[in-house]
Amino acid sequence: MLHESIKCELIEFGGEDNHVHMIVAVRPTIAVASLVGKLKGKSSYMIRREFWDCVKTMHWGNHFWSPSYCVVSCGGASLDVVKKYIESQNAPPNERSLRASLAANKRKSRLLLARPAHE
Template sequence: MKYKSNNNVVYSCKYHVVFCPKYRRPVLVDGLDERFKQIAQQVADGLHFEIIEMEVMPDHVHMLLEVDPQLGIHKAVKRIKGRTSHDLREEFPWLMKRLPTLWTNSYLVSTVGGAPLAIVKQYIENQKGV
């Protein structure tokens, strides 16, 4: 197991995160999915956390994140959802007509814990085939 560190903490905190557009509408298509990935990576780089794996489906997003415990998973998800909502609704005006807000308020977060990282990555990669 590899550990990361900042000035105060040595950690290995990996989370599986899933969230959906409002009303689970299948709007993450036609280039919007690729742009989502770019914006999410910019957020991760800015806040210094790692996106290990990411799969964007038309009606939901799966992510495997490694987040500094001092930042917290809540702040990481909140920033991803906030920034992507703002930028995507600005770049794709048709979203404004389809949805009052891009994302639901809720999301699933699960610690990876003892599960082998390769298994979780494989699960997320295989979501496209389901």
């Protein structure tokens, strides 16, 4: 799907209940903040127009989307690897990754507790 006004292409889309993931091909002359603003603005308009009864209680203050966003470059990862990551966002974590995450959080907590307090 090509968006003519900003010359970008939506390659992949996925997400969860409270956020979305997208792979978007865009020219380097387009500012990321401008792209995100247009995507959020147009999608908010379209979602409100089509699904108002379902979304009228799902606002961030007076806004449909949170004002924040995260943009990550995928470096040398192949498009297939990034697509699989996005597609997997609706799947619950497997037990191995859940254990690894819990262990990492436990280590982080111990490090924070071991630091001396600053005056």
